[in-house]
């Protein structure tokens with residue numbers, strides 16, 4: 735059985751005051767059955783990890799460099815994230831693919847680095863609106879999956895997040911049939927490359943405008959094992975009902 739997962743991506747949001755939201759979230763989640771993760775900005779990571787110690791909420795990073803150390807001003811290695819208290823890292827988010835020209839090959843190198851530090855790699859994939867409208871969704875996400883995942887991926891070291899670029903932060907959500915089509919396709923692609931055991935063990939998250947009002951129906955969709963949530967993870971009052979919907983699914 736795959737443990738369901740609710741991961742929050744705070745992106746470039748939050749200074750010290752935001753830790754109060756994390757505290758509220760933690761206080762309400764002692765009975766949660768899903769795996770919970772909040773990926774804070776790097777500046778909050780170690781304080782967030784201290785707050786979340788011995789709680790059901792784990793703390794993650796939002797990116798790492800592929801190298802272990804060196805002359806990469808402004809970057810963070812996977813070892814640094816681990817040392818600060820992270821247990822996971824988001825890789826290949828569409829905002830990084832767009833803003834920093836990250837390729838799937840870059841994502842694969844970062845994924846290897848995350849694994850070597852003992853971090854779970856949350857590898858993001860997703861089509862643009864133009865790609866969906868031209869009927870290329872499955873080939874785009876299939877190519878991203880193939881190139882972003884190195885050999886050696888397991889259900890323990892990797893989580894896949896399907897995030898249509900046009901659904902992120904827009905309030906637009908694909909139909910449940912569209913989500914199911916992609917998630918079923920991803921499960922099959924993992925089976926073909928890595929075998930049934932790995933594919934059955936790997937969590938497939940949906941991301942893109944998940945809110946308290948649409949979470950339950952998304953979590954009831956074929957092969958959806960949880961969510962990667964941006965905006966609605968910033969407030970405990972929004973993220974908590976999403977977690978409750980996932981626990982109940």
Ligand code: PEP
Nearest residue numbers: 902903941942943964965
């Ligand atoms: C995200 O950035 O990963 C995301 C899914 O954002 P939002 O939930 O705000 O659409």
